[in-house]
Amino acid sequence: MGGGMSSATLFTEDPRNVSDSPALLQRLSGIQPVKLLVIGFAIVVLLALIAYPLALLIGYSLIDAQGNLAFDTFEKAFNRRGMWAATVNSTVLVGLVTAGACALGIPLAWIVARTDAPGKILVTLAAGISFVIPSFISVVSWIFLAAPNSGYLNKLAVEYLGFTQAPFNIMSFGGLVFIEIIGVYPLVFFAVSAALHNVDASNEQAARVLGAGRLRTTLTITLPLVRPAILSAIILVMLDALSSFGAPAAIGTMANFSVITTKIYDLLKFPPQFNYAAAVAMPIMVVTAVSLLIQKYAVRAENFRTLTGKASSEQITTLGRWRWLAAGFCIVVVFATAVLPVGALLLLSVLSSFGADITLSNLVTKHYALIFDADFVARGSIINSLLLALATATVCAGLGLVLGWVVERVKFIGREAITFLVMIAYGFPSIAYAVGILMGYVNLFYGTLTLILIAYAGKLLPIAFVLVRNGIQQLSTDLEEAARISGAGWLRSVRDVTFPLVRGAVGVAWVLVFSLSLRELSMSAILSQADTQVMPTVVIQFIEDGAIELAAALSVVIVTVSLSILGLIRFFSRKKTAVVS
Amino acid sequence: MNFYSPAAHILPAVEAQPARLELRDLRKKLGDTAAVNGIDLKVAPGESVVLLGPSGCGKTTTLRMVAGFLQPEGGEIHLDGKLASSASFALPPEKRHLGMVFQTYAVWPHKTVADNVGYGLVVAGKKRAEIDREVAAVLELVQLGDLAKRYPSELSGGQQQRVALARALATKPTLLLLDEPLSNLDASLRQEMRFELRALQKRIGITTLYVTHDQDEALVLADRVVVMNKGRIEQVGTPEQVYRTPASRFVGNFVGTANLLEGTIVTVDRAAGRVSVALDAGDITTARASAGWLATAAPGKRATLLLRPEDIRFDRPEKPDQQTGLDVRFVSAAFLGSRYELQLTAKDTPLRMQSRTPGSFTDGRVRLWFRPDSAWVVA
Ligand SMILES: Nc1ncnc2c1ncn2[C@@H]1O[C@H](COP(=O)(O)OP(=O)(O)O)[C@@H](O)[C@H]1O
Ligand SMILES: [Mg+2]
Numbered sequence: 008m009g010g011g012m013s014s015a016t017l018f019t020e021d022p023r024n025v026s027d028s029p030a031l032l033q034r035l036s037g038i039q040p041v042k043l044l045v046i047g048f049a050i051v052v053l054l055a056l057i058a059y060p061l062a063l064l065i066g067y068s069l070i071d072a073q074g075n076l077a078f079d080t081f082e083k084a085f086n087r088r089g090m091w092a093a094t095v096n097s098t099v100l101v102g103l104v105t106a107g108a109c110a111l112g113i114p115l116a117w118i119v120a121r122t123d124a125p126g127k128i129l130v131t132l133a134a135g136i137s138f139v140i141p142s143f144i145s146v147v148s149w150i151f152l153a154a155p156n157s158g159y160l161n162k163l164a165v166e167y168l169g170f171t172q173a174p175f176n177i178m179s180f181g182g183l184v185f186i187e188i189i190g191v192y193p194l195v196f197f198a199v200s201a202a203l204h205n206v207d208a209s210n211e212q213a214a215r216v217l218g219a220g221r222l223r224t225t226l227t228i229t230l231p232l233v234r235p236a237i238l239s240a241i242i243l244v245m246l247d248a249l250s251s252f253g254a255p256a257a258i259g260t261m262a263n264f265s266v267i268t269t270k271i272y273d274l275l276k277f278p279p280q281f282n283y284a285a286a287v288a289m290p291i292m293v294v295t296a297v298s299l300l301i302q303k304y305a306v307r308a309e310n311f312r313t314l315t316g317k318a319s320s321e322q323i324t325t326l327g328r329w330r331w332l333a334a335g336f337c338i339v340v341v342f343a344t345a346v347l348p349v350g351a352l353l354l355l356s357v358l359s360s361f362g363a364d365i366t367l368s369n370l371v372t373k374h375y376a377l378i379f380d381a382d383f384v385a386r387g388s389i390i391n392s393l394l395l396a397l398a399t400a401t402v403c404a405g406l407g408l409v410l411g412w413v414v415e416r417v418k419f420i421g422r423e424a425i426t427f428l429v430m431i432a433y434g435f436p437s438i439a440y441a442v443g444i445l446m447g448y449v450n451l452f453y454g455t456l457t458l459i460l461i462a463y464a465g466k467l468l469p470i471a472f473v474l475v476r477n478g479i480q481q482l483s484t485d486l487e488e489a490a491r492i493s494g495a496g497w498l499r500s501v502r503d504v505t506f507p508l509v510r511g512a513v514g515v516a517w518v519l520v521f522s523l524s525l526r527e528l529s530m531s532a533i534l535s536q537a538d539t540q541v542m543p544t545v546v547i548q549f550i551e552d553g554a555i556e557l558a559a560a561l562s563v564v565i566v567t568v569s570l571s572i573l574g575l576i577r578f579f580s581r582k583k584t585a586v587v588s
Numbered sequence: 589m590n591f592y593s594p595a596a597h598i599l600p601a602v603e604a605q606p607a608r609l610e611l612r613d614l615r616k617k618l619g620d621t622a623a624v625n626g627i628d629l630k631v632a633p634g635e636s637v638v639l640l641g642p643s644g645c646g647k648t649t650t651l652r653m654v655a656g657f658l659q660p661e662g663g664e665i666h667l668d669g670k671l672a673s674s675a676s677f678a679l680p681p682e683k684r685h686l687g688m689v690f691q692t693y694a695v696w697p698h699k700t701v702a703d704n705v706g707y708g709l710v711v712a713g714k715k716r717a718e719i720d721r722e723v724a725a726v727l728e729l730v731q732l733g734d735l736a737k738r739y740p741s742e743l744s745g746g747q748q749q750r751v752a753l754a755r756a757l758a759t760k761p762t763l764l765l766l767d768e769p770l771s772n773l774d775a776s777l778r779q780e781m782r783f784e785l786r787a788l789q790k791r792i793g794i795t796t797l798y799v800t801h802d803q804d805e806a807l808v809l810a811d812r813v814v815v816m817n818k819g820r821i822e823q824v825g826t827p828e829q830v831y832r833t834p835a836s837r838f839v840g841n842f843v844g845t846a847n848l849l850e851g852t853i854v855t856v857d858r859a860a861g862r863v864s865v866a867l868d869a870g871d872i873t874t875a876r877a878s879a880g881w882l883a884t885a886a887p888g889k890r891a892t893l894l895l896r897p898e899d900i901r902f903d904r905p906e907k908p909d910q911q912t913g914l915d916v917r918f919v920s921a922a923f924l925g926s927r928y929e930l931q932l933t934a935k936d937t938p939l940r941m942q943s944r945t946p947g948s949f950t951d952g953r954v955r956l957w958f959r960p961d962s963a964w965v966v967a
Contacts, residue, residue, distance in 0.1 A: 485694035488657055489752075491681040492688040493708035493759065503707070507698045 041498050046417065049409040053425065056465035057432045060443025064292075067285035067446060084286040093265040094290070097249060100184060100266060104248040105241055107188035112195025113237065115340060119196075120203035122324045124333035126341070130196075133345035138193035139569060140348065141526040143253030143547060144562040145186045146177075148348035150555055151355045153177040157362040159351075178261045186254045189344045191247050195240040202236035203229070221324070242298045249291055250436030252529035253543070257550050267291060268438045268529065275533055281446055288439035295434045352566070355559035374560040385561055387538075388545040392525055393568075395456060395541060399463040400521035404513050406464070407471030412505065415479045416487075433469035440466055441530035454536040462530040467523055471516035478512025479505070518576050522569040606669030608633045608763055608795040609654065615662035616649055623649040625819035626663070633762070636789050636796040640806040641816035642842065647799040650816075651767050654797065655688055656681035667763070682711075687756030687764040687794075691771060693748045695740045701727070701751050702736040708759035722758060729788070730754045746777050753785075757794070764789075766798045770805060782808045803843045807831065815839045831896075833878065837966050840894045847895040847939050848966070856885045863965065864910055865891050869934035871914040875963035892967045897929075899962035900941040902954065913955035921946060932956075 071077035085091065115134075119127045152160045153175035161173035176182060206229055214224045252268040259269050267287060274284040326333055355361065359369045378385040414425050432440070444462040452458035482505065490500035528543035535544050542565050549558035609631040616624040624646040631637045639647045652658045654665060656672070656679060665673040672679045696704055706723040714722075727733050730750040740748055749769060756764055769785075770778045786809050789796050800806055806813050807827040815822045815830055815838075823835040834840035837848065851865035854872065863885055864874045875893050877885065885891070904913065916939060919931040928946050932939040934956075947954055 483692050483694060485690040485692050486696060488655070488681070489688065489690060489694040489696070489755070490707065491657075492655060492684075492686055493755065494682045494685075494711040495707075496680070496682055499711065504696055508696075 042417075045409060046413050049406060049413060050421065050425070052406060053410065053428055056461065056468065057428050060440060060447045060465070061431065061435070063446045064285050064288065064439060064443040067282045068289050070282055080282050080286045081289065084283040087283070089265055090270060090287070093267050093270045096180070096264055097266040097268075100180075100187065100251075100255075101245050101248045103184045104187045104191060105244050107184065108192040108195050108244045109237075109241065111188065111192040111340065112240070113199055115192075115337070116196050116199035116203060118333050118337065120200045122326050122330075122333060124326060124330055124337060126334050126337045129341045130337050131200075133341040134193040134196045136349060137189055137344040138197075139522075139573070140190070140566060141253060141528065141543070142186055142190040142251060143257055143528055143543060143550075144352065144526075144566065145190060145348055146254050146257040147355070147546065147550065147555060147558045147562050148351040149177040149182065149186060150550070151351040151361065151559070152347060153182070159365070178258055180262065180264060182262070183254055183258045186258070187248055187251060189348075190251075190254070191244045192344070194243050194247070195237070198236045198240035198243075199233055202233040206232050239302060242302050246295055246298055246434065246436075249294060250438060250529070252438055252532065253547070256528075256532070257547060260551055268436070271438050271442065272532060275442065275445070279445075281442070284442050285439075285446075288436065288442055291436045292439055295436060299430070299434045352559050352562055355556055356563045357560075358556060361555045374556045377557060378560050378564065384540060384548075385542075385545055385557070388540040388542050388561075389564065391456060391539060392542040392565075395459055395463060396521045396524040398456075398460050399467060399524040400517045402460070402464045403468050403471035403520045404475070404517040406468055407475040407516055408506075408509065408513055410468075410472055411476035411479050411509075412501070415476060416484070429469050429472045432465055435466070437466055437527070437529040438533065441533040444530070445533060454538060456539050459531060459534045459539060459541070462534055463524050463527060466527075466530060467520045470523065471513075471520055474516040474519070475509060475512050478509040482508050514578075515576050518572055522572050525565055525569055525572075605633060607631055607666070608635070608668060609797065610666040610669075611650070611654075611663065612666070613663040614650065614653065614660050614665065616646075616653060616658060616660050618649060622819050624653070624660075627816075627819075627821055629814060629821070629824070631763075631795060631797060633795055634793045636786075636798065636809060636811045637814060638798045638800060638806040638810035638812070639814050639816055640800060640803060640810075640843070641822075643801055645816045646819040647801070647816060648767055651765050651797065651799050655686060655765055656684050685759070685761050685763075687759065687761035689749075689752045689756050689764070689766040689769045691768045693745075693752040693769075693772070695748050695751050695755070697740050699739075700736065701732065701738050701740070701743070704740070704751055705736075705754045705758050707755065712759065726754045726758045729757065729792075745773055746781070749773060749781070757792075761794070763795045763797065766796065768800055769798075771800075771802070778805075785809060806843075813843075815842060817842075833876070833964055834894065834966060835878070837892065837894075840964075840966050845897050845940055847897065847900070847941075849893045849895065849934070849937060849939075851891055851893060853885055853887050853889050853891050855887060856882065858882050863891065865893060865963075865965075867893070867914070867934075869914060869937050871912055872910050873958055873963055874909045874961075875965050876961065877965035881965055881967070891965050893963045894966045895958060895963055897940045897942040899959040900939070900943075901957050901959060902943060902945065902947045904955075904957050905960055907960060909960060911957055913957060916954060916956055918949045918952040918954070 068080055069076060069078065071080060085094070115130055118124050119130050150158065152158050155161070155173055155176045155178060158173070158175060158177065161175055164170040164174050165172070177186070210232065211224050211228055214228045215221075219227065250268060251266075252272070255266045256269050256272065259265055265273070267290070271284050271287050274280050274287065354365065356374055357370045357372060358365070359371045359373075363369045377383055378389075380386060410425055410429065414422055441462050444458065444465070448458055448461055452461070486508065487500045487504050490504045491497075495503060526543060527541075528547065531541045531544050532547065535541055540548075542561055546558045546561050546565070549555065549561065607630040609629075611627050611629040614624055614627040615622070627646075627650060629637070639650060641647055649658060653660050653673060659675070659678045660673055661675055663674070664671060667679075667684060671677060672684060696707075699707070702720075702723050705726060706719045709719045709722060723736070724733070727736055730753050732747065732750050732754060735743065735747065740751065743751065749772075752769070756766075770781050773781060782805050789809070796809075798806075798809055800809075810827055812824060813827055813830045814824050817838050823830055823839045825833075825835075830839055830843050834843060834846075837846075840846040840848070849867050849869055851867040851869075854864045854866050856863050858879075861876055861879065861882060862874050863877055863882070864872060866872045873893070875891070877891075914934050916932040916934045919933055919938075921931070922929045923946075927942045927944060930941045930943060930947065932941065939956075941956070
């Protein structure tokens with residue numbers, strides 16, 4: 008692009024138009040006020056939501072408590088008591104969780120995609136359930152199952168299996184690692200099994216025809232072809248573990264250890280030390296940025312072999328005797344990651360008190376009654392959560408639509424910058440982002456739901472953006488141009504053609520954002536005040552207060568609403584109309 | 589039902605009726621390539637003009653500039669004598685009153701056939717009853733009358749193609765733009781649709797600018813063919829002209845199969861528009877040539893002759909002008925049902941010929957003759 012661009016010629020009709028020879032008349036005829044207004048508005052919102060908090064965050068990490076420029080903030084922040092231990096904990100956590108998720112996810116993906124092991128479908132289902140349940144809710148389940156003394160699995164082991172002491176302890180660093188692995192292994196599983204499905208059988212058959220054995224083919228053809236998927240999933244898992252807050256907060260309080268994210272949270276308790284919090288968040292941000300760059304350049308570069316095709320029956324390995332070993336592995340995973348936690352959650356939510364014997368007479372509904380009691384904190388949090396989810400989903404779907412359209416259909420200088428900004432928000436650790444939002448908007452919106460809405464919307468916008476943008480990408484520009492030729496102006500062509508055709512993608516984005524808002528904890532923990540509690544923060548409060556049964560009941564509400572809303576996706580993705588070229 | 593009454597739309601026939609479409613020195617760069625590099629063209633009302641050229645020669649770019657989706661960097665586009673595009677002005681596409689059929693059809697999947705076709709009328713603010721009537725008429729025109737309530741996903745490719753055509757015609761534009769509309773159809777349907785489109789165009793008399801890289805399609809559909817190469821026009825002419833008297837080697841090669849034979853001029857007959865040429869391959873023949881070329885032609889200079897495969901024969905003609913017969917060697921032959929396709933060489937110059945008979949070669953050699961007056965000088 009030449010330097011002679013003026014604002015009016017930045018916007019041209021055609022994505023292929025790279026003209027930069029402005030003339031007065033052209034500029035005048037090119038201006039479409041509605042279009043400029045919509046685009047301008049979206050960009051302003053984007054800057055306010057993402058660029059501003061990010062800039063503040065970096066700025067604050069460079070000043071001292073009095074607001075003077077200081078480069079020793081990092082040093083001071085990390086010399087605080089327990090900071091190094093927390094950093095080490097975070098590092099170890101990331102390493103162990105990544106290794107564990109791969110050890111679980113890759114073999115499972117292979118078994119499901121490429122073998123004849125029985126029970127494959129259950130694994131996919133379990134991974135889905137595990138994926139939907141946030142880690143702070145897993146904590147509730149696993150306290151029920153494996154708390155040091157009163158956990159029911161421990162009781163079972165001691166009373167019936169002859170253990171002299173409780174074998175499990177979820178309230179430990181090991182317990183945290185376990186819960187995190189269960190929460191993130193689905194990422195690896197889904198990515199790798201999708202990639203395995205997509206490897207065209209002919210790739211492998213070509214190797215077999217040339218004389219390579221099954222093992223050799225797997226190692227030299229199949230594995231390299233799915234390597235980009237594995238690498239992407241590993242990066243996602245690492246970032247997830249690094250920025251995780253819910254489970255570390257719940258378990259760390261009880262087991263008395265910290266990670267970086269919980270330290271940031273502590274720094275924001277009264278009196279808040281914004282500059283230290285910002286400084287401590289910096290390493291997470293740097294690691295995130297580097298990982299995303301690796302993802303962008305290393306993984307994408309390998310991804311040139313975009314794969315298509317269907318797994319054919321020839322790709323299925325018959326396991327023979329090993330079949331049952333594989334089945335056993337699947338069953339264990341299904342139980343450990345889905346059946347036990349979900350069962351535990353449901354049971355705990357109706358048990359008179361944690362520790363009571365599991366008998367019919369001990370099953371009660373009083374916890375639910377309390378949850379919905381008008382005078383109790385939980386009910387307000389349910390209403391807040393639903394309101395926030397509704398607003399966030401609507402804001403994100405709307406912004407995603409406008410930004411996706413702008414990026415895909417209008418050629419102008421800031422196009423790449425929009426994508427970049429939105430994707431930064433995606434990689435941004437929630438906790439750090441919330442610190443930025445707090446610094447940027449606390450004076451305007453202290454103690455209001457608006458403050459939380461801003462945070463949710465900024466953090467979840469990337470999801471809506473990516474989904475809607477993909478939807479628009481799949482629409483050939485011809486469809487809109489056909490409307491223009493038929494006499495429709497720009498706005499009308501968008502309304503009559505573009506919007507109806509991406510409605511499905513927008514709907515899916517809305518549903519996903521809604522469901523993710525309901526379970527958002529790290530930002531809510533930092534931003535919510537007494538009047539603006541949401542369900543996840545109340546669950547954590549219950550756990551810390553030892554009211555674990557109430558935590559379970561409220562968790563059941565979260566999971567139920569999430570799952571019902573996600574069920575709507577089927578409705579949106581049902582296709583009445585044609586495949587769009 | 590007589591759907592189309594073009595007289596009602598075309599401007600009253602004045603003495604000097606302006607061209608329906610006029611391109612003046614049109615230019616457009618895409619990236620680093622000059623996609624369109626100076627094009628002049630006039631399309632008269634009712635005429636069917638086909639832009640023909642290899643992929644990447646700038647046909648789509650030209651068409652999209654006419655439609656208003658791209659703005660030229662130089663030159664002007666006039667519709668009915670009024671400026672529509674220049675480097676400093678662009679009439680938006682919706683104000684140009686055009687019909688356009690896209691290569692991908694671009695039939696809206698969320699609207700029924702009737703809604704697709706009627707969209708332009710709805711936008712124009714016509715009344716419901718009138719829209720229904722016109723949609724029915726235009727669907728009848730493209731033989732889709734009974735599919736009005738269907739969604740595009742329930743149609744075959746050929747039917748979607750007809751919907752796209754009906755939609756483009758529904759608003760009764762006086763200029764129809766088509767960008768390789770048949771390229772996504774299978775071969776037999778493509779052949780059939782060519783003739784159907786041509787008949788339709790003649791029947792309703794709509795001015796048409798049609799883009800294709802398929803020479804057969806161009807020959808069937810065009811009143812005039814515009815052969816393009818690398819963003820420029822190589823030749824404009826009737827199908828017969830571009831096939832029989834190509835202006836350049838490129839046109840000769842692109843429109844049909846060309847045998848190019850080099851030789852030296854022996855005599856020049858400007859009055860008859862002919863030269864006789866001693867071929868390097870060992871024969872002598874007369875050939876037609878353009879007046880421009882003849883002006884500078886002189887005995888002893890070099891010339892390149894174009895001969896079509898179907899103009900080469902095994903039989904000696906009654907009056908073989910000056911020919912003594914071209915001695916060729918057999919390379920290969922293929923039987924194509926209606927004819928044989930032979931590959932030969934005449935002293936290292938490759939030669940292709942079509943013949944009803946496989947020919948009788950002795951020691952792999954045979955003597956060939958040209959159909960009288962068929963050779964043409966390309967340069
Ligand atoms: N977005 C683009 N950027 C750069 N060059 C382009 C772009 N689109 C088309 N071109 C180039 O412009 C030339 C003309 O393209 P086009 O008009 O589509 O050709 P045709 O329709 O004749 O096949 C081609 O050389 C093509 O490579
Ligand atoms: Mg083209």
